Amino acid sequence: MNDSDSTPVRSTGPRQVRPRTEGWTQKQDADGKPLLQFAAPKRAMPPVHLADLTPEQRVAKVKDLGMPGFRAGQLEKHYFEHYTSDPAHMTDLPASGREALAADMLPHLLTEVRRLETDRGDTIKFLWKLHDGALVESVLMRYTGRITLCVSSQAGCGMNCPFCATGQAGLTRNMSAAEIVEQVVRANRLIADGGLGDPRRVGHEEERVTNIVFMGMGEPLANYNRVVQAVRTMVDKRHGLGMSARGITVSTVGLVPAINKLAAEGIPVTFALSLHAPDDHLRDEMIPINSRWKVDEALDAARDYFEKTGRRVSIEYALIKDMNDHAWRADLLAEKLNARGRGWVHVNPIPLNPTPGSVWTASEVPVQNEFVRRLNEAGIPTTLRDTRGKEIDGACGQLVASEEDQAVAAGVPAD
Numbered sequence: 001m002n003d004s005d006s007t008p009v010r011s012t013g014p015r016q017v018r019p020r021t022e023g024w025t026q027k028q029d030a031d032g033k034p035l036l037q038f039a040a041p042k043r044a045m046p047p048v049h050l051a052d053l054t055p056e057q058r059v060a061k062v063k064d065l066g067m068p069g070f071r072a073g074q075l076e077k078h079y080f081e082h083y084t085s086d087p088a089h090m091t092d093l094p095a096s097g098r099e100a101l102a103a104d105m106l107p108h109l110l111t112e113v114r115r116l117e118t119d120r121g122d123t124i125k126f127l128w129k130l131h132d133g134a135l136v137e138s139v140l141m142r143y144t145g146r147i148t149l150c151v152s153s154q155a156g157c158g159m160n161c162p163f164c165a166t167g168q169a170g171l172t173r174n175m176s177a178a179e180i181v182e183q184v185v186r187a188n189r190l191i192a193d194g195g196l197g198d199p200r201r202v203g204h205e206e207e208r209v210t211n212i213v214f215m216g217m218g219e220p221l222a223n224y225n226r227v228v229q230a231v232r233t234m235v236d237k238r239h240g241l242g243m244s245a246r247g248i249t250v251s252t253v254g255l256v257p258a259i260n261k262l263a264a265e266g267i268p269v270t271f272a273l274s275l276h277a278p279d280d281h282l283r284d285e286m287i288p289i290n291s292r293w294k295v296d297e298a299l300d301a302a303r304d305y306f307e308k309t310g311r312r313v314s315i316e317y318a319l320i321k322d323m324n325d326h327a328w329r330a331d332l333l334a335e336k337l338n339a340r341g342r343g344w345v346h347v348n349p350i351p352l353n354p355t356p357g358s359v360w361t362a363s364e365v366p367v368q369n370e371f372v373r374r375l376n377e378a379g380i381p382t383t384l385r386d387t388r389g390k391e392i393d394g395a396c397g398q399l400v401a402s403e404e405d406q407a408v409a410a411g412v413p414a415d
C-alpha cells in the first residue's frame with residue numbers, strides 16, 4: 001500500500017482514498033463549481049408518439065387525423081397489450097388509412113443495434129439507436145417470480161459522478177416519455193417471442209416485465225416531466241401497461257426539489273436515493289450534485305417521501321475500496337437514518353462495478369460484510385445488492401456506448 005497518494009481522515013485513521021487523490025479531476029463550470037448539466041443540449045426530440053400523450057390527447061389527435069376517436073383505444077390495445085406498432089397486425093382497423101394512422105400515432109422510436117446475453121440467458125442488454133443517432137441501453141433480468149427491466153431516461157447523463165461510466169460521458173439529450181415506455185414494450189415483445197426462455201404463464205396472463213428500475217443511463221429527476229408521463233403510462237390500467245407502481249423504482253442522485261415534487265404526484269413508486277457517502281466531506285467529491293443539496297437535505301427529502309407515500313425508501317451505496325467503506329461511515333449512516341425514525345428505510349450496498357479506465361475497485365468481501373453487519377446491528381435492514389450483467393457491461397454504472405457499440409451503430413440506419 002502506498003500511503004503517499006491517500007489522505008488519512010485522521011492522522012491515525014484508516015486509509016482514505018478520495019476521487020481527487022486518485023487523479024480524477026472534477027469538471028467545473030465557468031464559476032469554478034462542479035459541472036452539472038441540467039439543461040440538455042438542444043437537439044431534435046423524436047416525433048410525438050401515443051405514449052407521449054394523455055388518453056384525452058390521443059383521442060383528439062386521432063380525430064385531427066380524420067378518424068373516429070375510438071381508434072385511439074384500438075391503437076392502445078395493440079401497443080400496450082400486444083406490443084406491436086405494425087399496421088399489418090391491426091386488422092380491426094380499416095385497411096385504407098391503417099398505415100398512415102400507425103405511422104402518425106406509433107412512429108418508430110428505437111432501432112435495435114446490438115443485443116448481448118449472459119451465458120445463462122437470464123440477462124439481456126439491449127443497445128438502442130434513437131432517431132437522431134443517440135445511443136441508449138436497457139437491461140432485462142429474469143429472477144424467480146419477477147422480470148425486471150432497467151431503463152434509461154436520458155441519452156448520457158449530466159450528473160458527472162466519477163465512478164459511473166454514463167456520468168463521465170456527459171449528457172446528450174433527454175429521452176421522450178415514449179422512448180422510455182418503448183423500452184418496456186420492446187422487452188415485452190421479446191419475452192412473448194421466447195427471447196428470455198420459454199414464456200411462462202402467470203395465472204391467465206402472459207409473462208411480461210413486472211418491475212422497472214430507472215437505473216439505466218441518465219438522471220430520471222433531471223428529465224422530470226417526461227419520466228412522470230412515462231410512469232403514468234406504465235401504471236395506467238385502462239390506457240397503458242397496467243403495471244404496479246410499487247414495482248417501479250425511481251433512483252436519483254438527490255435532486256431535492258424534484259424528490260419533493262415526486263412525493264406529491266400521488267403515484268406510489270418506490271424511491272431510491274444514491275447516497276454513497278454519509279458525510280458531505282466525501283460526498284461533495286463523489287456526487288457533484290452534493291454541491292447543491294447536502295446529505296442531510298437529501299435524507300430529509302427521502303424521509304418525507306416515505307411520510308407522504310408510505311413506501312419504504314431505499315438508500316443505494318456503491319462500496320468502493322478505501323473510499324467510502326469504512327466502519328465509521330456505516331455507523332454514521334446508521335446514526336443519520338435512525339435519527340429520522342425507524343422502519344422507513346433500507347440500505348442496498350452494491351460492490352462497485354468496474355468502469356473503463358476507472359482506478360477504483362470494489363471493497364474487499366470482509367469489509368463489505370462488516371459494513372452490512374454494522375447497519376443491520378443498528379436496526380437498519382441492509383442487503384447487499386446482487387449485481388447482474390457484469391460480464392456484458394450491463395451492470396449499474398457500466399452503461400455507456402463503447403467505441404465498438406458506436407462502430408456497430410454507425411452501420412445501422414436509425415429507421
Ligand code: SAH
Nearest residue numbers: 164215219251252253274316352353396397
Ligand atoms: N442517476 C440515477 C440512476 C442511474 S444509476 C442515480 O444516480 O441514482 C443507478 C445506480 O447505480 C445508482 O445508485 C448509481 O450510483 C449506481 N452506480 C453508478 N456507477 C456504479 C458503479 N460503477 N458500480 C456500482 N454502482 C454504480
